[in-house]
Amino acid sequence: MATVQSFRLKNDDHELEKILAGKSGKEKSDFIREALYFYIRYGDKINRIDEACSGIREILDRLDSMSVGPSISPINELHTKDGIDETEKVLKKSIQELLNL
Numbered sequence: 001m002a003t004v005q006s007f008r009l010k011n012d013d014h015e016l017e018k019i020l021a022g023k024s025g026k027e028k029s030d031f032i033r034e035a036l037y038f039y040i041r042y043g044d045k046i047n048r049i050d051e052a053c054s055g056i057r058e059i060l061d062r063l064d065s066m067s068v069g070p071s072i073s074p075i076n077e078l079h080t081k082d083g084i085d086e087t088e089k090v091l092k093k094s095i096q097e098l099l100n101l
Contacts, residue, residue: 052098059094 009017020028 055098056095059091059098063091 009020020031023031
């Protein structure tokens with residue numbers, strides 16, 4: 001036997017109210033049920049992806065803020081083919097580890 005579950009929208013749930021207003025009773029029930037199942041199945045994975053994206057954004061921000069000048073000898077060493085390859089490998093590995101979270 002199916003049980004009835006209900007909830008009340010809060011005053012600031014305008015987006016939910018707008019979405020649900022255009023649906024009939026059964027459509028609302030189906031939509032809410034599917035949304036809950038989606039959240040149960042994928043909520044943790046979405047949160048991990050969001051955290052990984054935040055980490056990637058931080059890395060990219062740090063890379064953007066790095067100063068590359070010809071007078072700085074460690075940076076000049078990166079301009080060699082082997083130095084660039086090694087740096088790219090380290091960056092790719094770091095980003096891959098973030099994505100695998």
